[in-house]
Amino acid sequence: MTVFHDLLKVQEHDTAADRLRHRRQTLPELGELSATEDGLARLKAALAEEVNGAGEAARGQRRLEGELAILESKVSELDAKLYSGVVTVPRELQAMQTEGDALRERRASLEDEVLEAMGARDALDGQVADLERRRSELDAQGERLRAAVAEGQADIDRELAGELAARALAAESIPADVADLYEQLRARLSGIAAAPLTNGRCGGCHLALPATEVARLRKEPAETLVRCEQCERILVRP
Numbered sequence: 001m002t003v004f005h006d007l008l009k010v011q012e013h014d015t016a017a018d019r020l021r022h023r024r025q026t027l028p029e030l031g032e033l034s035a036t037e038d039g040l041a042r043l044k045a046a047l048a049e050e051v052n053g054a055g056e057a058a059r060g061q062r063r064l065e066g067e068l069a070i071l072e073s074k075v076s077e078l079d080a081k082l083y084s085g086v087v088t089v090p091r092e093l094q095a096m097q098t099e100g101d102a103l104r105e106r107r108a109s110l111e112d113e114v115l116e117a118m119g120a121r122d123a124l125d126g127q128v129a130d131l132e133r134r135r136s137e138l139d140a141q142g143e144r145l146r147a148a149v150a151e152g153q154a155d156i157d158r159e160l161a162g163e164l165a166a167r168a169l170a171a172e173s174i175p176a177d178v179a180d181l182y183e184q185l186r187a188r189l190s191g192i193a194a195a196p197l198t199n200g201r202c203g204g205c206h207l208a209l210p211a212t213e214v215a216r217l218r219k220e221p222a223e224t225l226v227r228c229e230q231c232e233r234i235l236v237r238p
C-alpha cells in the first residue's frame with residue numbers, strides 16, 4: 001500500500017460526495033416545489049385581479065340600487081299627489097300621468113340593470129372563491145413538498161457527513177504536494193484526479209496506454225507519482 005492507494009480512496013469518497021451534492025441540488029421535489037411556487041405566484045396575481053373586479057361590480061350594483069331607491073320614492077310621491085285629489089286641472093293631471101309613465105319605464109329598465117349587475121357580481125364572486133380554493137390547495141402542496149425536500153436533504157446530509165469523515169481518514173497519509181496536485185486536477189478534470197491503471201488502461205480517460213509506456217511505468221518505484229500522458233490524471237498502479 002502506497003499513499004497513492006490512499007489517494008484513490010480519497011478520490012472514491014470525493015466522487016461519492018460529489019454525487020450526493022448533485023443529488024441534493026436536483027431532488028425531484030425541488031423541481032416540483034419551484035413549479036408549485038410559480039403557479040402560486042401566477043394564481044395570486046389572477047386572484048388580486050378578480051378581487052378587484054368583484055369589488056368594482058359590488059360598487060356598481062350598490063350605485064344602481066341607490067338610483068332605483070330614489071326613483072321608487074319619486075314614483076310614490078307622484079302617485080300620492082295624483083290620487084290625493086289636490087290636483088283637479090285635467091291638463092295637470094295628464095302631465096303628471098305622463099311623468100309617472102316615464103318614471104315607471106325608467107324604473108323597469110333600472111330593475112333590469114340591477115339584476116344584470118347582481119348576476120355579474122355573483123359570477124365574479126364564484127371565480128374568486130374558485131381561485132381561493134385552488135390557492136389553498138397549492139399552499140398545502142407547497143408545504144408537503146418543502147417537508148419532503150427537507151427530509152431528503154437531511155438524509156443526504158447524513159450520508160455526506162459519513163463520506164467526508166471517511167475521506168478525512170484516508171487523506172491523513174497524503175503529502176501536501178500530492179494533495180495540492182490532486183485538488184488542481186480535480187478542479188480541471190470534472191472531479192476525477194486519480195484513477196487506477198488496470199490492464200494497461202487509464203481508469204480516468206479509459207484509454208489504453210501504449211505498451212512501451214506501460215512497461216516504463218512498471219519500472220518506476222512504487223512511491224513515484226506517475227500520471228496518464230493522455231489525460232494527465234494521477235495513475236495508481238495495482
Ligand SMILES: [Zn+2]
Binds near residue numbers: 202203206228232233
Ligand atoms: Zn488517462
